[in-house]
Amino acid sequence: MKALIVDDEARVRKAVRLLVDWDAHQIDEILEAGNGNEAIEIIRQAKPALVIMDMMMESGNGIELMTWVNEFAGNTKFIVVSGHNDFEFVRQTVRHGGIDYILKPIEAEAINVAVAKAVAAWRSEEDDRSERQKQSIQLNEFKPIYGEKLLSALIDDPINSDLSLRRLCSDGIIPENIHSARLILVQTDAGNNPLIKRFGGDTELMNYAIVNICNEFLHSPLKGVAFRYWGGPPEIAIILWDIQTSVVELIGRINHGIYSTLQVRMHFGISSIGNLPKQLPYQRAEVAEALQRRNLLIHEDYCHFSSSSEEFRDRKEIAKAEVRGNVSTTNFADVKEDWKMAVISGSPEILSTAAQHWVDELSRGGVVTPEILNSWKNDALLFRSQLVREMLGPEAEGALAELEQADQLHPAPYTNGYSFSLFAWRDWSYTLMQELAEVIALKQAKERNPMHDIVKYIELNYASDLSLQEVAGKFFVSREYISRRFKQEYGINFSDFIVNIRIDKAKLLLQNPRLKLAQISEMVGFHDVKYFSKVFKKQVGSSPKDYRDTFKS
Structure with missing residues (x-):
């Protein structure tokens, strides 16, 4: 797995390299970019699974990079590391699908937690993509009559779309000499549990039934073809080449058929008329936008046209467009x-x-x-x-x-x-x-538990010669109370807890090559460097020197 660090400051890129436990996340290749424009070129070529990026850069800022990643490299996960605690930056990160927004100076725990989330999300989506690919293969084996793989390729493989169209024509799925068509998406409701239960929880079987119902109204005479689109999230698509027919009346009949069989009506996103197959990718974007912008308060309207289609202004669409223009500008x-x-x-x-x-x-x-x-x-x-x-x-x-x-x-x-x-x-x-x-x-x-205050006090004064008696007196509790609570809450005694904190601080200081071992020993509360080395090796499993060597490039 590859990761890309994007920041215009080399010291920040180096800090990220040191703080992230790459091996633990199974990331074996770390790339770097000094600005957003350079990052885009690297992403195009290397296709990293993870991008850790700064928000403010002189050439190609973070928002531009996030927008590009979201549009052209949607599989890539990204984490923003920024020195700006700006709500709008955080909001943009969330809207573009960012995993986390971390403020500088970077803390090792925070960035490793974020990287773990990003890697888990990437692997989960990778598994889903693999699973969908398997399902696609199986579905095409069982339903070759619909040529769903070729029909999907018309939309998501524009380079080979002419070849796919010729094959579909030769198989009789699409008539010869068809040059124009609409694309229609049927929006299935993943939250309609009663409907899905009717198919035993099998959404593939449900979609197969909906495709069959649609094709009953398209095949006699042959007006178009409905199919399961496999190029993205689960969708049912219709390519309608009979552009003379009233699409509203046709969808009304299809919806009546769906209601008669399944007792539900569905929403249809309808594109403008375009060249077949060249315009299909753009038509898909049109209908997806039309469905995303349908007014949920109008329950009886099941046909949703793209804003570029002529029908958008028919059937009182002008009035509806005016309503759409009055969308509340209220912000959260x-x-x-x-x-x-x-x-x-x-x-x-x-x-x-x-x-x-x-x-x-x-x-x-x-x-x-x-x-x-x-x-x-x-x-x-x-x-x-x-x-x-x-x-x-x-x-x-x-x-x-x-x-x-x-x-x-x-x-x-x-x-x-x-x-x-x-x-x-x-x-x-x-x-x-x-x-x-x-x-x-x-x-x-x-x-408000006194143990929290006691722990905070120890974390601030770990370098001092802390004693159980001293801490108990400061917080007006007994020594026995502290000993018992440490055992209950942390599973170790008071002195071991202090040693653990000192060793953790020492591990951070050892990343600074300018500090000598004797200095680090004093800084974390060990006055004898040999004793410090002995305790460190017992806790960590390696000597301070060997531990430090792991950070040398």
């Missing part, structure tokens, strides 16, 4: 303070009021789209992360891990679902704030 920042005060209060009534205010602001403009919902959901999760870090400091990472685990039990409503409900989003926001309030209150209660 407008409710952020309400949420913060509600979480700090922990009061169910105040939490409920804040949640209701959020959905009121969300729907105030008369338009709620999947795009808007995703943006607000990301802002809400970003708020949670920032508040936890603000309130809990060093305890933040553990609290965030607990909250992310709770997200699996109480996930956000599906943003592209058919049964959109403001009440469901209100309940989700209430639950999110309630769980956040509980975690913060619990962690703060632990902070």
